[in-house]
Amino acid sequence: METLEMKTKIINGSISCLSELPEEKIFVVSDPFLLETPIFSQLQAALASKQVKIFSNIQPDPPIEQVMEGIEEMKAFAPEAIVAIGGGSAIDAAKGMKFFYNKLEENAKIFFVAIPTTSGTGSEVTSFAVITNKDTGTKYPLVTDEILPELAILDVELVKTVPPKITADTGMDVLTHVLEAYVSTGHNDFSDAYAEKVVQLVFEYLPRAYKNGEDTEAREKMHIASTLAGIAFNQAGLGLNHGIAHAAGARFHVPHGRMNAILMPEIVAFNAELEQNVNNECITAARYANLARLIGCSSASSRAGVNYFIRAIKKLRATLDMPSTLQEWGLKKQDVLKEIQIVAENALKDPTTATNPRKPSEDDVVKILEKVL
Numbered sequence: 001m002e003t004l005e006m007k008t009k010i011i012n013g014s015i016s017c018l019s020e021l022p023e024e025k026i027f028v029v030s031d032p033f034l035l036e037t038p039i040f041s042q043l044q045a046a047l048a049s050k051q052v053k054i055f056s057n058i059q060p061d062p063p064i065e066q067v068m069e070g071i072e073e074m075k076a077f078a079p080e081a082i083v084a085i086g087g088g089s090a091i092d093a094a095k096g097m098k099f100f101y102n103k104l105e106e107n108a109k110i111f112f113v114a115i116p117t118t119s120g121t122g123s124e125v126t127s128f129a130v131i132t133n134k135d136t137g138t139k140y141p142l143v144t145d146e147i148l149p150e151l152a153i154l155d156v157e158l159v160k161t162v163p164p165k166i167t168a169d170t171g172m173d174v175l176t177h178v179l180e181a182y183v184s185t186g187h188n189d190f191s192d193a194y195a196e197k198v199v200q201l202v203f204e205y206l207p208r209a210y211k212n213g214e215d216t217e218a219r220e221k222m223h224i225a226s227t228l229a230g231i232a233f234n235q236a237g238l239g240l241n242h243g244i245a246h247a248a249g250a251r252f253h254v255p256h257g258r259m260n261a262i263l264m265p266e267i268v269a270f271n272a273e274l275e276q277n278v279n280n281e282c283i284t285a286a287r288y289a290n291l292a293r294l295i296g297c298s299s300a301s302s303r304a305g306v307n308y309f310i311r312a313i314k315k316l317r318a319t320l321d322m323p324s325t326l327q328e329w330g331l332k333k334q335d336v337l338k339e340i341q342i343v344a345e346n347a348l349k350d351p352t353t354a355t356n357p358r359k360p361s362e363d364d365v366v367k368i369l370e371k372v373l
């Protein structure tokens with residue numbers, strides 16, 4: 001049975017529509033950087049007639065302590081709605097707050113609005129929130145439909161200030177979401193449709209958005225692509241690329257999208273079993289080849305398609321001036337090697353790894369990490 005369930009209403013338009021919210025008491029969750037920008041002034045103007053409490057402490061890769069702090073403020077304020085505005089970190093932290101607050105205040109009915117200011121995580125339409133536990137050095141994905149936002153507002157004006165590096169990181173996160181959803185054991189025709197569209201959008205518009213942040217068309221296409229990718233992986237699940245990125249990200253503090261991009265060609269090669277079944281066709285390889293044809297590959301062979309796709313990822317990554325190894329990013333070889341085993345262990349435990357098309361061993365993960373050293 002294939003299902004596509006969509007709870008979140010998506011508005012592609014200005015955040016000024018927030019003034020129409022019927023709720024009066026609004027708890028705003030954001031990050032300290034955004035608080036100082038014109039984006040925040042626009043938000044305040046839209047909420048001018050409401051009672052507003054702002055929680056703006058959120059740091060990238062939000063730790064559980066910040067979620068707990070937010071819950072304490074919610075208890076004192078008793079909001080009717082949460083408006084999370086920011087990148088995936090602010091939206092995920094707000095999701096964590098909503099989830100645990102609802103557990104404490106059983107009758108609380110809180111309307112949840114997510115307004116992404118990066119084009120990357122798709123968190124505005126997913127049942128995922130990634131929270132970091134600093135004590136154990138792990139990133140923990142909270143996965144439940146209870147944290148799906150009721151409303152997502154995609155306002156292209158908000159993403160124009162995203163600097164090129166973060167545009168590249170978050171854009172590659174979008175690509176990882178659909179590559180993983182497309183070959184996931186949970187994929188279906190619905191998630192495939194979103195994934196195929198997103199691959200085309202990313203290869204066409206991400207280089208433009210990177211080159212010129214004021215390019216409204218490119219920014220809008222990438223913002224929509226990010227949400228479409230969120231819908232795809234919310235249906236189909238993710239895979240080993242994210243499993244390793246979560247485990248490695250918590251240890252090495254490489255930005256999430258950059259870690260995904262460093263790993264991506266090796267994960268495609270691993271899933272397509274390039275080294276194993278050199279002469280045999282593999283279903284996953286055929287699926288990557290479908291995607292390769294969407295971006296210009298003319299060969300009917302799966303193997304040629306996979307190789308074309310890997311080359312296209314590397315070319316895109318180079319166009320975005322992104323590192324191709326952990327050392328190029330700035331990590332020391334010996335520091336990575338010290339942590340490699342624990343990262344591999346945690347990657348296998350990460351829930352996103354469960355839907356990877358090829359079951360990895362700890363040794364496989366170590367080898368992948370060694371290749372991107």
Ligand code: NAD
Nearest residue numbers: 033060061087088089117118121123126128129130161162
């Ligand atoms: P982020 O939220 O950590 O933000 C990165 C930086 O960009 C921050 O310094 C922020 O202040 C800045 N920023 C945000 N909007 C800006 C703007 N408009 N202009 C200028 N600067 C801006 O980055 P992200 O990549 O959006 O989110 C990453 C987090 O999301 C990670 O914790 C990752 O694990 C998680 N994640 C969640 C999901 C999900 O489904 N919930 C999916 C993928 C990743």
